[in-house]
Amino acid sequence: MATVNVYLTFNGNTEEAFNFYKSVFGGEFSYIGRFKDMPVDENCPPLSEEEGNKIMHVSLPISKETVLMASDSTNFSGEVTFGTNMSVSINTATLEEAKHLFDGLSEKGKITMPLEKTFWGAHFGMFTDQFGIHWMVNYDEPQA
Template sequence: MATVNIYLTFNGNCREAFDFYKSVFGGEYPYIGTFGEMPPADGQEVKEEDRDKIMHVTLPISQETILMGSDAGCDHAPNLIMGNNFSISVNAESREEADRLFNGLSADGKITMPMEETFWGAYFGMFADQFGINWMVNYDDPSKMQQHP
């Protein structure tokens, strides 16, 4: 069965927000990475002003719940609207389940990133469903995973 968590998007203050959440909930970050640490996409380097922005961070809240987040970086920053800056993140147990959930939930919606292999080793995609809710679908293939949640 898939797990569901909330994914928050910030306008440059993700690290500050997550440090605050960590001060309240406790715990440690299993992963925190910046846009500057990721490999170039399509041969394009990350803009200097985006290099220190958070590309992904995870903070376990309980055994069942992980709070995740990032800064809106690069070309996505102008589209960020505070108040609609979250996604529902579904972590599937298999590639087949990921495809089934992605295809079902994205029907009549707007796909922003089709399901594809990522540089961190996951099979991942994003979309807004037909009701305007943002979703992320992820499958962490154990045979391909790097140090990433």
């Protein structure tokens, strides 16, 4: 069954914001990665040192069921507009469920990243639905 979490996007201050959230909620980051740690993609322009040090993804479990997640925007992704800097993030139990939810919710919407296998070992995709809501769908492949 799918779980739903909030995904936030910041203009370069994700690390500061999440250190604050961690001080309030407690716990530890389950993941924190920077753009410079990503594999090189020939379709993307090289990142400056400043861009490379921005947060690509951070996860902070805040309860048994809920994970607060975020990333920084980059020159490639564009400036964040506050009020639209949140997405609904769905993690599914199966690839079939991920495909079903992605295809159904993105109908008549705008796909910004097709649901496909990623370098971090998941199937992941993003879109804005026909009502203007930003969504992310993720299925983590079982670890061998």
